[in-house]
Amino acid sequence: MKVVVIIPAAGLGTRMASAPGAKGKKPAASKQFTDLGGTPILIHTLRKFAASPEVSEVYVALRSNEISPFRTRLEKEAKDILQKKVHLVEGGEHRQHSVANALAAVAAVPDDIVLVHDAVRPFVTEEIIRDVVQAARKYGAAIAGLPAVDTVKQVERTSEGALITATVPRERVVMAQTPQGFRYDVLKKAFDEAAADGFTGTDEASLVERSGHEVAVVMGSPRNLKITTPADLELAQFYLKATS
Numbered sequence: 514m515k516v517v518v519i520i521p522a523a524g525l526g527t528r529m530a531s532a533p534g535a536k537g538k539k540p541a542a543s544k545q546f547t548d549l550g551g552t553p554i555l556i557h558t559l560r561k562f563a564a565s566p567e568v569s570e571v572y573v574a575l576r577s578n579e580i581s582p583f584r585t586r587l588e589k590e591a592k593d594i595l596q597k598k599v600h601l602v603e604g605g606e607h608r609q610h611s612v613a614n615a616l617a618a619v620a621a622v623p624d625d626i627v628l629v630h631d632a633v634r635p636f637v638t639e640e641i642i643r644d645v646v647q648a649a650r651k652y653g654a655a656i657a658g659l660p661a662v663d664t665v666k667q668v669e670r671t672s673e674g675a676l677i678t679a680t681v682p683r684e685r686v687v688m689a690q691t692p693q694g695f696r697y698d699v700l701k702k703a704f705d706e707a708a709a710d711g712f713t714g715t716d717e718a719s720l721v722e723r724s725g726h727e728v729a730v731v732m733g734s735p736r737n738l739k740i741t742t743p744a745d746l747e748l749a750q751f752y753l754k755a756t757s
């Protein structure tokens with residue numbers, strides 16, 4: 514029962530750019546290639562999975578023009594990652610398409626485990642990876658998640674902001690992180706059904722939920738943050754210093 518990892522890394526990351534597409538300016542680097550302590554975020558993330566004894570192969574979905582330069586970069590700067598079999602595949606328009614393209618390239622048997630992890634969560638730990646793999650083996654589907662610490666409101670968007678329609682009991686909410694792990698047959702079925710129905714979700718678990726399979730939650734970590742905004746990057750720089 515091997516463990517394969519898919520890293521969707523084909524996003525444009527416009528929330529990180531201060532002035533996307535500004536006239537005469539070079540577009541900002543995609544967030545997964547943003548520098549963190551001298552190394553692109555994606556390379557930090559790949560190192561975590563390359564170092565994990567659980568993992569046998571990694572599929573990275575990239576924008577087509579980034580595939581060849583990234584392969585060269587790995588060969589020059591990150592040979593340690595290439596100790597694992599690393600496949601670079603073309604991503605798609607949405608995260609889900611990027612994962613679907615990688616999944617189509619994966620060779621696996623039904624009870625192999627496929628982990629999907631955001632390129633921009635470089636502080637995932639060996640313990641979280643192990644816990645998600647174990648729970649995915651046990652339940653067929655599992656994600657890392659965090660209990661909500663803030664009070665959660667349901668809202669209706671208005672032209673001026675939002676109006677609260679309900680308060681969601683906090684103890685019934687978790688904030689979904691990645692890795693999200695699935696038995697290959699469970700994930701493949703969910704992706705096939707979503708494609709047939711034209712459903713787009715913001716994570717893999719939502720596809721598996723709608724396909725009728727239960728999904729377990731294991732404890733993630735506040736440090737396993739998704740670097741999305743410049744403020745997240747500041748926090749990431751702080752975490753990097755604290756752990757090195």
Ligand code: C5P
Pocket residue numbers: 520521522523524525526545574604605606607608609611612630631632633
């Ligand atoms: O932008 P978003 O929050 O959806 O990004 C989450 C992850 O999905 C990032 O690692 C990003 O690179 C990836 N992604 C992708 N293909 C897209 C959009 C996002 O692989 N078309």
